[in-house]
Amino acid sequence: MHAERIVENLNRAHHELFGRDPAVCLIGEDLLDPYGGAFKVSRGLSTLFPERVLSAPISECAFTGMACGMALAGEKPIVEIMFGDFIGYAFDPLWNLAAKSVSMYGRRVPVHLLVRCTVGGNRGFGATHSQSPQKHLLGIPDLDLFEVNPFHDNVELLAELVERGNPVLLFENKTLYSRHCLREGDLDDLFAWRFIGPRREFAKICIEEPETPDAVVIAPGSVVFPALEAARRAFFDREIETVVLTPSQLHPFPLTPILDELARAKRILVVEEGIAGGSWAESVATAIYSRLWGRLENPVACLHSKSSIIPCARHLEERVLLQSGHIFEALIGESVRA
Amino acid sequence: MRVLRGAAQRLSADPPIATEATPAPAEADIEALFLIRGFERLLLDLFSQGALNGTTHTCLGQEYIPVALSPLFEASDFIFSNHRGHGHYLARFGDAEGLLLEIMGREGGVCNGVGGSQHLFRDGFLSTGVLGESVPAAAGMAWSLKRRGGRGIAVAYVGDGSWGEGSIYETLNIASLWQLPLLIVVENNAVAQSSCAERYRAGTIGDRARAFGVRALSIASSKLDEIRNCLAPEIAALRTRPPRPLVVEFVTRRLGPHSKSDDPRPPQLVAELWRSDWEAPLRQHHPALCERVAARVGARLEALRANALQKPFSEWADAR
Numbered sequence: 001m002h003a004e005r006i007v008e009n010l011n012r013a014h015h016e017l018f019g020r021d022p023a024v025c026l027i028g029e030d031l032l033d034p035y036g037g038a039f040k041v042s043r044g045l046s047t048l049f050p051e052r053v054l055s056a057p058i059s060e061c062a063f064t065g066m067a068c069g070m071a072l073a074g075e076k077p078i079v080e081i082m083f084g085d086f087i088g089y090a091f092d093p094l095w096n097l098a099a100k101s102v103s104m105y106g107r108r109v110p111v112h113l114l115v116r117c118t119v120g121g122n123r124g125f126g127a128t129h130s131q132s133p134q135k136h137l138l139g140i141p142d143l144d145l146f147e148v149n150p151f152h153d154n155v156e157l158l159a160e161l162v163e164r165g166n167p168v169l170l171f172e173n174k175t176l177y178s179r180h181c182l183r184e185g186d187l188d189d190l191f192a193w194r195f196i197g198p199r200r201e202f203a204k205i206c207i208e209e210p211e212t213p214d215a216v217v218i219a220p221g222s223v224v225f226p227a228l229e230a231a232r233r234a235f236f237d238r239e240i241e242t243v244v245l246t247p248s249q250l251h252p253f254p255l256t257p258i259l260d261e262l263a264r265a266k267r268i269l270v271v272e273e274g275i276a277g278g279s280w281a282e283s284v285a286t287a288i289y290s291r292l293w294g295r296l297e298n299p300v301a302c303l304h305s306k307s308s309i310i311p312c313a314r315h316l317e318e319r320v321l322l323q324s325g326h327i328f329e330a331l332i333g334e335s336v337r338a
Numbered sequence: 339m340r341v342l343r344g345a346a347q348r349l350s351a352d353p354p355i356a357t358e359a360t361p362a363p364a365e366a367d368i369e370a371l372f373l374i375r376g377f378e379r380l381l382l383d384l385f386s387q388g389a390l391n392g393t394t395h396t397c398l399g400q401e402y403i404p405v406a407l408s409p410l411f412e413a414s415d416f417i418f419s420n421h422r423g424h425g426h427y428l429a430r431f432g433d434a435e436g437l438l439l440e441i442m443g444r445e446g447g448v449c450n451g452v453g454g455s456q457h458l459f460r461d462g463f464l465s466t467g468v469l470g471e472s473v474p475a476a477a478g479m480a481w482s483l484k485r486r487g488g489r490g491i492a493v494a495y496v497g498d499g500s501w502g503e504g505s506i507y508e509t510l511n512i513a514s515l516w517q518l519p520l521l522i523v524v525e526n527n528a529v530a531q532s533s534c535a536e537r538y539r540a541g542t543i544g545d546r547a548r549a550f551g552v553r554a555l556s557i558a559s560s561k562l563d564e565i566r567n568c569l570a571p572e573i574a575a576l577r578t579r580p581p582r583p584l585v586v587e588f589v590t591r592r593l594g595p596h597s598k599s600d601d602p603r604p605p606q607l608v609a610e611l612w613r614s615d616w617e618a619p620l621r622q623h624h625p626a627l628c629e630r631v632a633a634r635v636g637a638r639l640e641a642l643r644a645n646a647l648q649k650p651f652s653e654w655a656d657a658r
């Protein structure tokens with residue numbers, strides 16, 4: 001029997017939460033069955049829990065703001081942003097109301113708000129439906145960022161996030177939905193993986209755990225796949241031993257659990273599908289420098305997609321988005337793509 | 339009583355609050371009116387002495403609106419207030435001490451000096467400083483109040499300037515579709531910071547609300563009894579299920595500047611607004627009562643001022 005697909009895992013995460021906690025509700029666009037959401041994450045929910053699935057007009061600002069009000073009322077709303085490209089409309093309620101309410105009233109006010117947000121390219125959706133907006137939401141006090149990956153179970157993750165007390169953005173790369181969830185152990189003929197960190201903050205993927213890896217690649221979400229492709233090629237072509245680390249939590253970034261791993265590596269890469277300029281990868285690199293300065297053999301390489309709009313045609317999209325070839329080049333120390 | 343529907347109205351020429359033809363207003367109402375006005379004047383005075391940090395937005399001229407509404411609200415209601423919210427807070431809680439200490443950043447402030455003038459949160463009351471932002475939040479609160487049963491309603495105080503924000507229209511649409519117990523109170527003082535209404539608003543607020551199937555009333559009176567008599571059945575209807583959201587526009591006047599000294603309106607216009615203010619006729623018609631209450635409130639505020647200046651600066655436990 002195949003493991004669940006990630007979209008099924010996310011869907012089950014919602015069903016379990018809804019079944020367990022009457023404060024959990026979902027608001028967003030086109031959520032009702034039989035459609036069940038643009039990417040089918042909410043399938044079946046409106047049939048079982050009609051009063052708690054709020055299929056809203058195309059009004060991201062209002063329904064995200066409403067979710068803030070619901071959270072202040074003691075509910076645990078989940079917001080679905082159909083395409084992360086639309087989150088600009090929801091920025092004010094997230095930035096100025098949800099996140100600030102946690103602390104601007106002089107005492108800790110729990111805000112149980114989870115905003116799920118479909119992101120990323122490689123689907124041919126073009127410039128306004130393919131972006132990775134993570135960096136625009138980075139560094140806001142009390143707004144925590146997470147990203148779905150094939151390793152961390154979303155049933156556990158969502159249960160934790162709705163109880164967190166800080167508003168959370170969960171990014172879901174749309175190329176992941178149809179992938180299968182992975183179980184600890186062998187990944188394929190070459191790689192195996194396990195969780196590391198006291199709270200299983202990272203999935204660690206490598207061939208045989210090297211004492212001093214040639215390279216560590218920090219790769220969230222869907223970019224773990226091009227990272228692994230590059231690691232495989234670097235191993236067979238150059239005998240380069242790579243460790244790939246995939247975090248669930250992007251911000252605040254949990255650096256401590258991987259500090260020793262990073263300190264032993266000859267080369268560190270931080271890769272993401274977003275573009276440079278105040279990016280997530282750059283903020284991680286800065287944190288690494290401040291902790292490991294003097295122990296690094298090479299500069300931390302930040303790899304992004306090109307600073308460009310994302311074109312529609314597949315061959316043009318590939319020219320812009322981060323590819324495994326770029327990661328491979330950086331692994332062998334040949335180039336560092338801005 | 340004039341419930342006005344349609345084009346923008348001039349301010350009421352009626353004598354404000356109460357006349358000899360009506361019974362003397364309740365002493366508690368006069369006290370609330372004088373407390374809010376005295377509080378705002380105290381703030382301006384403290385600013386002029388350099389005793390306050392930052393800025394503030396006084397509700398001089400608009401005090402009667404929350405005073406009129408306050409007894410119509412219940413403990414289970416949730417009120418969202420805005421940048422000009424001292425009157426809303428004082429009408430609900432009477433807590434001039436907590437608010438003054440908050441604005442002065444002293445121990446005992448409602449939000450430990452972190453929130454300041456426009457970010458207050460306490461027992462079914464929350465204010466925030468971004469215009470139009472609270473209306474969707476109030477709708478979310480209204481959704482929760484409705485699904486949890488009971489009679490509670492969510493109230494959002496906004497100014498007319500906020501009706502430039504799209505969040506309000508998105509919310510009116512949803513509130514109407516989902517039959518939310520949401521009351522939007524519009525304090526239409528015809529001026530947004532320094533801009534007058536004719537420069538920023540086409541059409542009327544009522545027509546905009548009605549375009550979404552939302553019931554809208556406009557009230558030019560500043561008489562507490564008239565306002566309450568008009569709105570009591572409307573707010574009672576909001577408490578029945580399913581409710582229909584309601585917009586109540588008060589045609590009112592802002593007698594002070596936007597914040598401290600930023601009022602470009604011609605002095606003659608402001609003088610005309612003062613002539614329609616509630617205080618002078620109230621004092622004229624009920625001199626003994628007003629004098630007694632004003633003295634009491636004045637003494638209370640002076641004691642608060644002296645006490646506040648002695649208090650230590652606030653601690654912020656959550657500081658990082």
